[in-house]
Amino acid sequence: xxxxxxxxxxxxCQMTIPYLNKLARSVPVIGISQDDQASTERFKEQLxxxxxxxxxxxxxxSRSFDVAFVPxxxxxxxDGRLLQSHFGFDKAALNAIAVRMGCGPVADEFDGQPASKPxxxxxxxxxxxxxxxxxxxxxxxxxxxxxxxxxxxxxxLVEYCFxxxxxxxPVVPPTxxxxxxMLSGTTLERMEVIAHIPPCYGEATVEKIAANAxxxxxxxxxxxxxVPLVRAVCDERFNVxxxxxxxxxAAPLIIINGPVRHELGFACRQNVFSNVARANxxxxxxxxxxxxxxxxxxxxxxxxxTLGNPGKFSYCIAEHEEENPWEPLHVERGxxxxxxxxxxxxxxxxHGVSEHNARGPEQVLKxxxxxxxxxxxxxxxxxSEAVVILCPEHARTIHRAGWTKQNVRxxxxxxxxxxxxxxxxxxxxxxxxxxxNYQEILIDGDRCYRKFASPEAIKLVVTGGTAGKFSAVIxxxxxxxxxxxxVTYPVP
Amino acid sequence: MPTKLVNPMxxxxxxxxxxxxxxxxxxxTTLGLLxxxxxxxxFFLDRLEKLLKERFQIQNVxxxxxxxxxxxxxxxxxxxxxxxxxxxxxxxx
Numbered sequence: 001x002x003x004x005x006x007x008x009x010x011x012x013c014q015m016t017i018p019y020l021n022k023l024a025r026s027v028p029v030i031g032i033s034q035d036d037q038a039s040t041e042r043f044k045e046q047l048x049x050x051x052x053x054x055x056x057x058x059x060x061x062s063r064s065f066d067v068a069f070v071p072x073x074x075x076x077x078x079d080g081r082l083l084q085s086h087f088g089f090d091k092a093a094l095n096a097i098a099v100r101m102g103c104g105p106v107a108d109e110f111d112g113q114p115a116s117k118p119x120x121x122x123x124x125x126x127x128x129x130x131x132x133x134x135x136x137x138x139x140x141x142x143x144x145x146x147x148x149x150x151x152x153x154x155x156x157l158v159e160y161c162f163x164x165x166x167x168x169x170p171v172v173p174p175t176x177x178x179x180x181x182m183l184s185g186t187t188l189e190r191m192e193v194i195a196h197i198p199p200c201y202g203e204a205t206v207e208k209i210a211a212n213a214x215x216x217x218x219x220x221x222x223x224x225x226x227v228p229l230v231r232a233v234c235d236e237r238f239n240v241x242x243x244x245x246x247x248x249x250a251a252p253l254i255i256i257n258g259p260v261r262h263e264l265g266f267a268c269r270q271n272v273f274s275n276v277a278r279a280n281x282x283x284x285x286x287x288x289x290x291x292x293x294x295x296x297x298x299x300x301x302x303x304x305x306t307l308g309n310p311g312k313f314s315y316c317i318a319e320h321e322e323e324n325p326w327e328p329l330h331v332e333r334g335x336x337x338x339x340x341x342x343x344x345x346x347x348x349x350x351h352g353v354s355e356h357n358a359r360g361p362e363q364v365l366k367x368x369x370x371x372x373x374x375x376x377x378x379x380x381x382x383x384s385e386a387v388v389i390l391c392p393e394h395a396r397t398i399h400r401a402g403w404t405k406q407n408v409r410x411x412x413x414x415x416x417x418x419x420x421x422x423x424x425x426x427x428x429x430x431x432x433x434x435x436x437n438y439q440e441i442l443i444d445g446d447r448c449y450r451k452f453a454s455p456e457a458i459k460l461v462v463t464g465g466t467a468g469k470f471s472a473v474i475x476x477x478x479x480x481x482x483x484x485x486x487v488t489y490p491v492p
Numbered sequence: 493m494p495t496k497l498v499n500p501m502x503x504x505x506x507x508x509x510x511x512x513x514x515x516x517x518x519x520x521t522t523l524g525l526l527x528x529x530x531x532x533x534x535f536f537l538d539r540l541e542k543l544l545k546e547r548f549q550i551q552n553v554x555x556x557x558x559x560x561x562x563x564x565x566x567x568x569x570x571x572x573x574x575x576x577x578x579x580x581x582x583x584x585x
Contacts, residue, residue: 125567147503150494157495165500179498202502211500242562294502433531482560 001028002097003074005056005067005122008035008043009141009193011231012089012119013071017047019094022106024051032056034070034123039141059124069119073097090116110336112490118236143193143205148176161215166289167299169313171215182210185220186227194227195234198241200296204230209286212293216286217278221264225342225491229254229287232344232489239484243346243477244297247304250346250477250484251311252291253387254284255461256318257330258340260491266318270465273317273350284314309349317463323392324462325399332405333488340491345387345459346484350472361398365408368471369416372458373451375475378418379431381438381449385457385479385486388412389472391464405460413455417441417448459486515578518548524572524579526565527557532584540580 004020006013020029031053033040044053056062065074068087075084075097084100086093091107092115098106109115151160151173161173172178183190183206190207197204209226218226233240233252243250256266267277275281297303299312309315321328330341351374355367368388376384390398390408398408418431420440426432438449452458457479464470477484515521525541527533537555544550556572558565561583573579 144503147499149497149499151497152494161497173495174498174500176496176498196504197502200502200506201504203504207498208500211498214498215500239562241564246562289500293500296502430531478560478562483562 001030001076002101003030003032003065003076005032005034005062005065005070005072005074007070007120007123008033008039010070010120012117014043014047015113015117016071016089016094017049019106021048021050023098023101023103026103027101030054032061032065034059034062042141059122062122062124067122068125070122071119072122075100088117088119089113092116110334112335112339114488115334141193142189142191143203143208145191146205146207146211165293166215167292167313171289172217174211174214178214179207179211182214182218182220182223183207185223186210188227194230197230197234197291197295199245199302202294202296204234204290204294208294209290212289213282213286216289217282218286219264219278219282222279222283222286225256225260225264225283226286226290228489228491229283229342229344230290232342232487233287233291235487235489237481237485238344238346238487240291240295240346243484244291244295245302245304246477247306248477249305249307249309249348251309251315252287253311253345253347253474254287254316255329255343255345255387256280256283256316256340256491257321257328257343258335258491259338260340261318261321263340266316268318268320268463270467272320272463272465273315280316280318281314284311284316287316288312288314311347311349315347317389317461319461320392320463323395323466325395326405326460326462329459329461330488335488335490341488342491343486343488345474345486346477347387347474348476350389350474353471353473354469355394355471356469358397361401361403361408362411364394364397364469364471365411366415368473369412371473372412372416373418375451375473377430379422379426379429381418381431381451382434382453383479384452385459385476386452387459387461387474387476389464389474390460390462391468391471392462392466393469394471395462406455408460409455409458412458413450413452414441415443416451417443417446418451420447420449423449453480512578518544518550520549520551521577522552522554522575523550524554524556524576526569526573526579526581527555528561528581528583529558530561530583530585533557533582536582536584537580540582 029051072087077083094107095105157173162170188206192206195204264279266279319328335341351371353368353371355364358364375386423432441450525537541553554576556569
């Protein structure tokens with residue numbers, strides 16, 4: 001028997017249910033909900049739960065299973081002994097449990113969901129709070145309605161919004177009519193809480209997201225992306241809490257893939273990083289306004305970035321898949337070509353790499369290696385990641401020689417290093433203290449330390465105009481589980 | 493007629509906690525020193541610990557470190573510091 005402990009407002013639990021429904025067709029599955037009856041009934045109805053569910057009002061069951069996170073799956077034999085348990089969402093673990101229970105695999109690698117996703121803290125371990133706290137609001141899954149602000153005719157409406165909302169740019173006034181129109185772009189309920197935005201954990205209801213989308217100039221159809229975007233930016237792996245408060249340059253870069261690029265008018269040709277399309281500019285700006293207004297990391301306050309990043313006005317690109325000779329980013333990250341997806345990377349501003357004369361892949365990529373070697377700071381190795389933006393002309397030059405995307409990544413990995421001489425007389429300098437962990441390699445006969453921990457630390461995206469041989473490198477903030485990890489979410 | 497706007501700002505009620513009573517003296521107390529795991533934190537906190545013990549007769553110091561400076565302290569780190577009279581959280585690059 002498989003017992004699954006879940007919370008009704010946990011996105012990872014919600015993602016897991018369809019797979020458990022499949023299992024429940026042939027083997028016994030029992031759910032234990034950590035929420036009240038009303039939320040549980042709504043959850044069962046919304047997700048068409050196909051197995052019996054028991055409530056756990058005093059968390060005694062949760063404690064007896066000793067769960068720390070939800071969802072937790074516990075495989076139990078006839079005598080009640082625990083055979084196997086797993087927490088979070090993981091396709092490989094789900095399939096292993098299914099096979100052990102005598103079923104076929106239930107999670108297809110390319111079904112649109114990521115391979116794995118961490119869950120939420122088990123309800124009984126959450127901090128105890130009273131009344132209308134963020135945590136109790138999270139439990140209900142429904143948030144509070146936004147207040148209505150009345151601005152008199154004597155006030156200049158644009159000036160009022162400039163002063164009261166947003167950042168250092170004017171915004172479109174979020175009138176009740178405009179917000180209602182924006183909400184027509186989603187079937188979700190107005191009060192549904194999509195996430196609580198760090199670092200102040202403001203409640204991002206669908207209504208609040210819509211109000212900020214109006215201010216950014218989005219069209220109502222953009223709600224289709226904004227909802228998963230808000231979920232993605234609050235994914236624990238992305239760690240927006242840290243990225244929003246750091247003294248570093250990081251800003252969330254949005255990368256759009258799939259048919260939604262054309263459906264909503266995202267630009268992926270010349271000027272892809274700048275002011276070329278309403279879709280790119282307004283989606284990036286809406287995310288920034290949401291982070292600022294609901295998350296509370298204001299540039300004059302909690303956001304302590306020493307120099308900031310122009311991407312904090314808007315930082316959104318689409319991949320030029322038609323000019324990409326290899327599989328696009330979202331396919332590499334587990335989605336199908338015909339699906340749409342968004343990816344987030346906590347990145348610096350782009351660092352340009354010009355190479356107009358190279359005829360072969362090695363010379364083009366060597367130029368990029370030198371830019372990659374300076375990510376974070378040149379002596380610092382193994383702790384950073386980078387997005388390499390290949391322009392279409394460079395991608396074509398490389399592909400023409402028969403190189404695969406993996407060849408490109410491997411070449412960049414093998415040829416990006418920091419010469420050992422850079423560490424001479426620099427014992428106190430950043431990056432010099434950890435050289436015992438670094439790996440020495442030879443690059444063109446020079447003794448170097450390898451820059452990146454693995455080829456996967458280098459993310460490849462093809463985008464931009466078809467004329468011009470300008471690629472770019474975007475350095476990461478603190479990368480990996482100790483910092484921020486790239487996340488990709490499906491766009492419906 | 494006034495224009496009606498939907499408030500786009502955070503209206504989630506903040507959890508309010510009263511600040512603890514200010515300590516009157518340090519002598520005989522147990523202090524927690526929390527290193528957020530930036531590279532120079534341990535140098536700074538080592539020095540601070542020495543000064544606190546020498547000059548203020550601190551009875552005991554509990555040292556704890558966050559696994560990464562990029563995220564809030566996890567429960568097990570907070571647990572290590574439970575019971576001390578005060579915590580000094582510090583960093584140094």
